[in-house]
Amino acid sequence: MSARSIILALLLCLLFPAATASAHGMHYRVDEKGVSVRFFYTQTDPASYSTYEIFGPDETIPHKTGRTDKNGFVSFLPDKAGTWTVSVAGESDHGLHPKTVTVEIGEGLFVDSYKxxxxxxxxxxxxxxxxxxxxxxxxxxxxxxxxxxxxxxxxxxxx
Structure with missing residues (x-):
């Protein structure tokens, strides 16, 4: 590599530091948006680590899948208004306990109502x-x- 190429590369790094640094970092943002649904087996027994699927309005492929947290929470950020479906399958000593909840998301992407x-x-x-x-x-x-x-x-x- 010639000295001219090295100087040009260094000059580009000085002129565009964000472009070179962003390739090796992790960025984050905390939003005060979203929907949380909490599932229980009883009033005091959360459905911890139960599997779930979330479907958006008129969607056949899940918007999100995973497991509830240790407190039985499922959280998601809807990307469009309409009826969202959260299906959880909790397993206990007594077998599988499926539950489906529908949540109406309004135009501002906040909860309008839920069943x-x-x-x-x-x-x-x-x-x-x-x-x-x-x-x-x-x-x-x-x-x-x-x-x-x-x-x-x-x-x-x-x-």
Whole structure:
């Protein structure tokens, strides 16, 4: 290599340092965007390290695949508005527990809404109905006990 070529190469490196340095580095950026969905087996037992697939609107190839983190979180950054589907398959001692959640992403690429499980949508109604049914069954049991005691007393009386 001639001295002229070396000087030219050094001059180019001095004039364009970003072009030569960027080829050997890792850059990052922290965005305050994205969607997170958390999966549980129970209220306190996260679906840790469960496999998942995320599909964007009208997509047949997954936008993202992987495993939930140790707290059961799946996070993704949608690139278009529409209905996104997150499918998780958690395995426990009792077998496979698949769950699919749909999330509506609006024009600003933020969550507009998501489909809650039936129990989560109507939890107050379910709890109220449970309390009413419990009180009714308690009332029936007490009446049955009273009727049985009356019947046994009347059967033991001599005629």
């Amino acid at each position: 809650k499980p039936l129990v989560a949508e109507y939890l107050t109604a379910f709890m109220g109905l449970s309390v009413i049914l419990f009180l009714y069954s308690l009332w029936v049991q007490l009446r049955r006990k009273d009727n049985n005691q009356r019947d046994s007393k009347s059967a033991s009386k001599p005629l």
